[in-house]
Amino acid sequence: MSYHALARKYRPATFDAMVGQEHVTRTLRAALRRDKLAHAYLFSGPRGCGKTTVARLLAKALNCTGGVKDEPCGACEACAAVAAGSSLDVLEIDAASHTGVDNVRELRDMAQYTPSPGASRVFIIDEVHMLSKGAFNALLKILEEPPARVFFFFATTEPAKIPRTILSRCQRFDFRLLTRDELSARLTAIAAEEGVRLEPGALRLVVAQAEGSMRDALSILDQVLAASPERIDEQAVVDLFGLVxxxxxxxxxxxxxxxxxxxxxxxxxxxxxxxxxxxxxxxxxxxxxxxxxxxxxxxxxxxxxxxxxxxxxxxxxxxxxxxxxxxxxxxxxxxxxxxxxxxxxxxxxxxxxxxxxxxxLESRVVLSDLVRRLEALTGQPLSGGDGGPGADRRAATGRPASAAKPPVAKPTSARAAPHADAAPEPPAARDHGASRVRDASTAAAATTVDGWTAFVETLLGRQPGLGACIMEGIPAEEDGRIALSFPVEKQFQLQLIQKDLPRLQELARELLGRDIVLNLVSGAEAARREHREELRRHVAPTEHETLQRACGGDATLDHLVRRLDAEVVPAADRDAWHTAPDRDGTAPREG
Ligand SMILES: [Zn+2]
The missing domain is CATH 1.20.272.10 (Zinc Finger, Delta Prime; domain 3)
Known part of the structure; x- marks a missing residue:
């Protein structure tokens, strides 16, 4: 059985009977009333929403017995002939199956014939974008000088594929998908006419399945009707179509x-x-x-x-x-x-x-967005300062933002407890150096010597062995040179460096512009560890440290990211979203 019975039976015979597309029919009917229809129209839009129906109604309205009117009578001989597809003045072509130039030549020849007295010659070309290039060229010739009382109605689902030369000669109307309400109302009316009980759940599914297409909606109803002719419930639709x-x-x-x-x-x-x-x-x-x-x-x-x-x-x-x-x-x-x-x-x-x-899939959040959203929620600034008191109490108590000393130092700090004793105790070598050593161990920055981190990094790249040894020393500025102090525990490394001293000096002069003096100091082990950790964080950061760096060293933010079990990804990923307008206004709702 054909599944298009309903679509054919209930095809609108008048503009008034059409569902939706009023923005199109209103304009066209106004043109019909004045008999001022253009020679070529392009109806674009999704399938099954009335493009060819409108074209046929226009063909009838143009040829209806008694002259052009804005609503075909639907009953006269001419209207009946158009409806039956037997009118000599109305030619319907499906370009999907007739793409050759020959058909258009045929069409051009036909266009030369004068239509029957008082009638108009109408060409309806469905899926016009499927025409070949040659066919479009032939068509263009007709459109450039259209004979009197010849009209073209083109329908397409893909207007972008139509040559601009053709487009520029057409009046274009964009058809839209029908809303659920429009489809529901029409289906309910048809079911009533057919004497079928269409249950609300079934109606909802049929309408959803049709996705805005009246033709699809009727075809689906046809199929469901064939299976259960008297009463259609939700299950009947699911049985036939599955989910939508x-x-x-x-x-x-x-x-x-x-x-x-x-x-x-x-x-x-x-x-x-x-x-x-x-x-x-x-x-x-x-x-x-x-x-x-x-x-x-x-x-x-x-x-x-x-x-x-x-x-x-x-x-x-x-x-x-x-x-x-x-x-x-x-x-x-x-x-x-x-x-x-x-x-x-x-x-x-x-x-x-x-x-x-x-x-x-893990959620990805632009950190600055996250902060902004949380700030908007709490009304408190989150980043910077000592961590807003009310902003995130757990974050604040868990790890005060002001205590910027990263927890990475933890593994050593347990044993480094004597660091508090060791540091103040002046090393045997020189007081000045010792205070420098203390600075290096407590400063948030990697080192007190400008460029030291980069120097160590370069060294690790060029001479890894030497670099590893250098990492054990604590640098300090001293009389235009760099004093590198080694605690006695690292005497071995000091000796290794001394063997390679000329090379080291060469690199130091090249990269730092200064000489290096090597010192052996006592009681500076804890400070050395601190310093080494600091260096390592820069030279070979752990995942967590990378994360911290990504958070801009903001402890609150860092805490937040970890609480959310989030992953920090490169900012480059989000650049695409910078063009998004007013993202604040459309920020996802939280909670
Ligand atoms: Zn008529």
């Missing part, structure tokens, strides 16, 4: 928002049970995250989403719960997952893995 793409997307987004992998997997179950292609499902995921991303970046980008307005509204709300970076990451994973699923013989397994991956 947009419903699935909305549900999946909820699962991701709730970080509920079980929910996502149950969804995959239901999709698979409905016999839907997993390939399509995965493709749907990509579209979904793209849609969310567009909506998240700029609500105005909704124009690029081919979904009915009310569905976009739901997605827009959901998008608000994600950070753009997260959506980008989700989109990235989904498209890579789709590629794999598409090529795989085991799509089910891969799809499940993908769903879990999507749900569990």
């Amino acid at each position: 793409g947009s419903e699935v997307a909305i549900e999946l987004n909820e699962a991701v928002m709730a970080r509920d992998a079980g929910r996502a997997l149950r969804l995959a179950d239901r999709v698979a049970a409905g016999g839907q292609s997993l390939d399509d499902f995965a493709r749907g995921l990509v579209d979904n995250f793209r849609n969310l991303l567009l909506l998240r970046i700029d609500p105005a980008l909704a124009a690029g989403i081919s979904l009915p307005e009310d569905q976009i509204e739901i997605l827009r709300r959901q998008a608000g719960h994600f950070a753009p970076q997260d959506l980008l990451a989700l989109l990235d994973r989904a498209s890579r997952g789709f590629e794999r699923i598409h090529r795989s013989g085991q799509p089910r397994v891969l799809l499940e893995a993908l769903l879990v991956e999507l749900v569990l």
